[in-house]
Amino acid sequence: MARESIDDLLERVLARNPNEPEFHQAVREVLGSLRAMEGRHPEYEDARIVAQMCEPERQIIFRVPWIDDAGTVQINRGYRVEFNSALGPYKGGLRFHPSVNLGIVKFLGFEQIFKNALTGLPIGGGKGGSDFDPHGKSDDEVMRFCQSFMTELYRYIGEYTDVPAGDIGVGAREIGYLFGQYKRITNRYESGVLTGKGLSWGGSLVRTEATGYGAAAFAQEMLGTLGMSFDGLTVGVSGSGNVAIYAIEKVQQLGGRAITASDSSGYVVDEAGIDLELLKQIKEVERGRIGEYAERRSGARFVKGGSVWEVPMDVALPCATQNEVDPDDARALVQNGAKVLAEGANMPTQADAVEILRDAGVAFGPGKAANAGGVATSALEMQQNAGRDTWTFEHTEERLVEIMKNIHADCLATAEEYGHPGDYVAGANIAGFRRVADAMLAFGVV
Template sequence: MTAAKEYIEHIYQKVEQRGAHQVEFLQAVREMFDTIEPAIAKNPQFIKWNILEQLIEPERIITFRVPWVADDGTIQVNKGFRVQFNSALGPYKGGLRFHPTVNESILKFLGFEQMFKNSLTGLPIGGGKGGADFDPKGKSDEEVMRFCQSFMTELQKYIGPLEDIPAGDIGVSGREIGYMYGQYKRLNGAQSGVLTGKPVSMNGSLARTEATGYGLVYYTEEMLKANGQSFKGQKVIVSGSGNVAIYAIEKVHEYGGTVIACSDSNGYIYDESGIDIDLLKQLKEVERKRLTDYAERKEDSSYYEGSVWDFDVDYSIALPCATQNEIDGEKASRMVKNGVYCVSEGANMPSNLDAIHVYLDNKIFYGPAKAANAGGVATSALEMAQNAQHGHWTFERVDQELQVIMKNIFKTVEETASEYDLAGNYLAGVNIASFLNVANAMIFQGIV
């Protein structure tokens, strides 16, 4: 065993000992550690500085209670979190997730991934994540407002435009961001740069809603072009039907591909002629309906219960945009049999380790989430720049900046893989490039 491999395994064992129950976090660390041995071997100073052990421990984890009053007058209590993972490259930046599954392990994995993802954008932002085990679904606007106000009353003690700038994530859209910013403003005065993902009327950025989905397609198109392919004429399946999925579908269609299926938490729709993006937006963004309504309104479309990745139909490109670990080894193998040669991730860690091995063994063009879904945080950083300038950019300018960022990310990934004699292994390229960015910044700053 090489010194680099021995060091990596030693640190991973420490991670397991400290948090054996944190399965999502352990998975994220294992996936990163499995690919960075060449970088450790080439840079022995990382062992001297014990960079890995510093990297895997968040700088700060804040946990707090969130009491709020329901419409029926009862007092409810949820648990809130903010994981400030790493600030070597800039202030903490990462979303807030409101969902019943939120716990420390999930937020640590998200913050760990965010740290590396943010480094790839080339923008001065560190990594963080937060949220609560609160479910906005089924709640009235008044209940969501009261929860957000209580949540921000505690969170505001630890964030600021130059310290930690949260954004939205699952369960946190412009509505929630608006309520939280209103409470922050009441307590601290108007500082619009403290949150991103704000409604445009509150100094939010145009194109932020579209950014993650568009960015995913921009990145994937660069990866396809590097291998003599494109979206044009290709059949595509997208999981999810939220912002990321909707705008990925829209951009795939602009690029000449056809998205034939998308999903929600209960099932999926199949529309061989291509998902009707206007109908999908009407159902999900305006009416907040389920996909069963799409099948009822769109002739020749069908709705099926279960995972869209269990659907047997010929297609070439898979864009998982729903949630973590939605694709396992069995589903990945089924995708390969159905003709998939490209998988690019719009969700955070949607593929488990078994699935990733299937991609690599079958030489799938694989865009890991750290790179492929960086468009959202990149545009959040652009929103920070606009707020600092007290200005407002056009949709076209933000979209153009986003395209440049995503193209540069792929270029960095491709060049890094080649530099380490791993040409075509985009997983290794993503992990090594992002790791080097953060690790070198930490060494430059010393033990802090």
Template sequence: MESTLASREIDAAEYVQRVYESVVMKNQHETEYLQAVKEILDTLSPILAAHPEYIESGILERIVEPERVVMFRVPWVDDAGRVQVNRGYRVQFNSALGPYKGGLRFHPSVSASIIKFLGFEQIFKNSLTGQPIGGGKGGSDFDPKGKSDQEIMRFTQSFMTELYKYLGQDTDVPAGDIGVGAREIGYMFGQYKRIRGAHEAGVLTGKGIGYGGSLARKEATGYGCVYFVNEMLQAKGLSFEDKTVIVSGSGNVSIYAMKKAQEFGARVVACSDSNGYIYDPEGIQLDTVIQLKEVERRRISDYVKFHPHAVYTEGCSGIWSIPCDIALPCATQNEIDEQAAKVLVQNGVKAIGEGANMPSTLEAIHIFHTNGVLFGPAKAANAGGVAVSSLEMSQNSMRLAWTFEEVDAKLHMIMKNIYESCEAAAKEYGHEGNLLVGANIAGFKKVADAMMAQGIV
């Protein structure tokens, strides 16, 4: 019996390798997408060996191909009257579990590879939430930094004038991501409503509270990350209490991860933005960060003007050299590489919670696992935002609004369930304690079963 299972696992591993090689051939220059595919496929051999019907039905071959990829130009006029042109994307990756759901990212780095990696990850992340939502992602290489409100409005209106054709509250429901906050969502919702002539509140999430948004949505990804890490710590008899924490980034995810970590008794000593990072050994004063980043839209370097004992350092990568017990990478993809992981381990890090999408390279993840560092992978730890986006959709459908406490309680339970699903799947398929394997298998199985039930589509 054991030899038969071992043989099946060898066959499954060979099958996975063939599928990955095919993906490489078709997407040779899309490095981020290939990284995301490899990270997931490398962990699926145990479940494929146990369920050969997935191989026979070509589930992997189908799941790595988006159902639809849309790319379009976005012309707009800047404040000087000059015509500017950006590129827009929407990848509708998988709808087996429900309408496509995933954010819009506005950043100069946005490309087909970035959007495909984010959309692919979103399939499994959304599956883990237990909500009826499929995976998608979109965005543009537009940079909102330094732009006036009028320029951002003109760009987002042009962007939505093309994108609206592919959206609908039962078809595809975007949200925000890097560079897309309440302001941008508001402008896009207004343009969608103007074109369609209907107030379809469920077509975008992350909206303002006054026109269909959900309380706790802004806090959800950061809170959710900390809730997940807390479950991970408690399983080992640990907690956030009196721990030193580093959080990269200073946007919504980072701010509310810091807030919840502080509420759990941690001392958060560092955060960053795209220019550099601050280190405050006395503990980050979150009110100052919120004022700078959410109210005044200033750089994190200005923190030291209010707290002269803190230190600002240009460049982001050095933040991981600060000794800490818990690291929460909440900024962007691949911000922790192999060298940064080694430094974190040398400095005694006990746990990593990925608040951003794929913030650790494959080499970094290997370093964490081989050194016994607790590792909360992004598709699990980062799922709180999309979970509450789904709750926003539910409130829109029912034409009601839940209190902050109600939404937060649902979020907390969803993150607890995600942790338990990851832990259980890892144990069932022979990788007890490896939450990355558990998250990938648990997310994959639900989608695969739905695809099997729906036939070859």
């Protein structure tokens, strides 16, 4: 893995996948970390493992026709990128959002390879979705879209092949419609084919909370290396969806004071600490906008547009979407004394912003490590489905916390082994890569 071969490979990957900046960003980050392995693993170079890992095993693109409530035929595009199955069936969410394109799905799927490997559970990496926007659609419209989407996707998935889950725009409602159509088409009650299911039909306790809880647990471990805990600290959270809400909830349980939440319209600041029940009511029940929180909460203020990261905070948990933290945000976080940033979303911090944070000594936890709690608990849901069993909330959360602690320890130990002490990015990338690479070597050229 000489430096030249990494450079040449990166150049080939970028040329082979033009106009996919998010995918390029993810590949650059991983390949940059793998430079630390130079000369230490000739077996990976001989088998061109890195090159194989940068190429998806399968990419599926399909038309999704559906009829809206006005009787008009609408056409969306569906995607599923099955990236790597060396450790188990492809595993990764479905994202329904207007921004979805092949490059974003590939970036998410590539990240998922290493994230899933870090959990230590037998799951490969994949991702999918559509440019369909469920916001503002009726339940009937969402159902018709999901049924059409699954009518094509069903032939490529299965509990031993590919196991999708939810992501942005895909919650319990969408998973229910998707599962119902899969069951109807296949005539099988194959519970393990989708995760994020309802509790009464094969879902797992803690799955709803898992990504947010896991990010908070990872940040708690990061603070521990600094001789600190959440107790008494001010925490900034972006987003107001599932991940953000349950990151806030766990931060509060751990003694921190989460003071922000946001959506595409702007952000709110509540110095007394976010009223979680009010936030859940507005965002989960009413599907409202974040500004309504400030209208109904004394002492809270709403800032239209702007950046949540200009608010002074000790710990930053970006939980909204990719590339939301730019270099100016990073400089603001440093200036205001932030000590830790743990990514609750997938790659929410731009590459230049990451360098600013790390150069300033802010501990940085990449999403493939910090937000692995969601997919880890999805794998626990698969275990329960396979055993026709259900676990208690306490037992499942205990497993989740144990997994997050192990990921944290693995990242630090690997970073130390390869000469980058304290570098969570290098540790996560190398540790995840080695697990997948060793399996790929065992299988031969396939």
